Amino acid sequence: MPASLHASVVFLKIQDFARRSATEQARLRAQLQAVVAVTAAEIPPAGRVVLDAADGAAVVVLDDPRGALRLAGRALTAVAAGLPLSAGLNYGALQLAGRKGGDGMTGDGIAVAAAVAGFAPAARVLASRAFRNALADTAPGLEASLAAAGTFTDAGLRTHELFKPDESALSRRGVRYTAAAAVLFVALVGAGAALRHPDAGQPPLLDAVMETVQYWRELVQRVSF
Numbered sequence: 001m002p003a004s005l006h007a008s009v010v011f012l013k014i015q016d017f018a019r020r021s022a023t024e025q026a027r028l029r030a031q032l033q034a035v036v037a038v039t040a041a042e043i044p045p046a047g048r049v050v051l052d053a054a055d056g057a058a059v060v061v062l063d064d065p066r067g068a069l070r071l072a073g074r075a076l077t078a079v080a081a082g083l084p085l086s087a088g089l090n091y092g093a094l095q096l097a098g099r100k101g102g103d104g105m106t107g108d109g110i111a112v113a114a115a116v117a118g119f120a121p122a123a124r125v126l127a128s129r130a131f132r133n134a135l136a137d138t139a140p141g142l143e144a145s146l147a148a149a150g151t152f153t154d155a156g157l158r159t160h161e162l163f164k165p166d167e168s169a170l171s172r173r174g175v176r177y178t179a180a181a182a183v184l185f186v187a188l189v190g191a192g193a194a195l196r197h198p199d200a201g202q203p204p205l206l207d208a209v210m211e212t213v214q215y216w217r218e219l220v221q222r223v224s225f
Contacts, residue, residue: 003095003096004093004094004095004096004107005062005093005094006091006092006093006094006109007060007061007062007063007091007092007094007109008060008061008062008064008065008067008068008089008090008091008131008134009058009059009060009061009068009088009089009090009091009092009094009109009110009112009113010058010059010061010068010071010072010075010087010088010089010113011053011056011057011058011087011088011089011090011110011113011114011116011117012032012035012036012056012057012058012059012072012075012085012086012087012117013053013055013056013085013086013087013088013114013117013118013120014028014029014032014055014056014083014084014085015084015085015086015122016084017054017055017056018055028083028084031078031082031083032056032057032083032085033057035075035078035083035085036050036057036059036075039071039074039075040059040071042067042070042071043061043064043067043071046062047061047062047063047064047067048060048061048062049062049104049105051104051105051110053114056085056117058110058113058114059071060094060105060109060110063138064138065091065131065134065135065137065138065139066135066138066139066142068089068131069089069125069127069135069142069145072087072089072125073125073165075087076123076124076125079122079123084122084123085122085123086117086118086120086121086122086123086124086125086126087117087120087124087125087126088112088113088114088115088116088117088118088119088120088125088126088127088128089113089116089125089126089127089128089131090109090110090112090113090116090127090128090130090131091109091128091130091131091133091134092107092108092109092110092112092113092128092130093107093108093109094106094107094109094110095107112128112130112160113128115154115158115160116128116160116162118154119152119154119160119162124164125164125165126149126162126163126164127146127162127163127164128160128161128162128163129160129161129162129163131163132146132163144166145165145166146163146164146165146166147163147164147165147166148161148162148163149162149163149164150162
């Protein structure tokens, strides 16, 4: 992987994370790990990088804005199972951090995705203009599924032109997302159980995630955007 690159970033933000108790934060983080493991399974490991964030997680998706959009939408089906998420999508510059990239990635691409997620209400996706343009370049016509959501100003007084999934497109995908939500519900319940019983003989989350990933791989072959 080059030291610097441009890529899509899906920032999954846990709503009101800082206001929650330490126990609640740990439970929500465990559930988010399960959600990321399941929803990112369709993207080859070489095509994605998962990064921890203070209030969620960032998934860097290389060369696949369409896959990033699908990932964000599917991750938010976890809201139905009690995980309070919002998602921000961006396409921007990234750099490997630390010696030989050992500390993950940094860059404006992640910072903007986090800001966009902060503007999104619970259970909603917002995308930057840069992400919409990248989607248009790689999947012409699909950018029409992202409608204007307005212009927002972040804490640094930087303005962002944002877009949201078109409601009519969402309704057409409703039945397919119901199946995805069922899989995520199993993963979330398993994650909570693993967290409550850390001495069960397996690392937390492993049983819950591995039992669902294979089914998810088969499911995504039938569930198209």
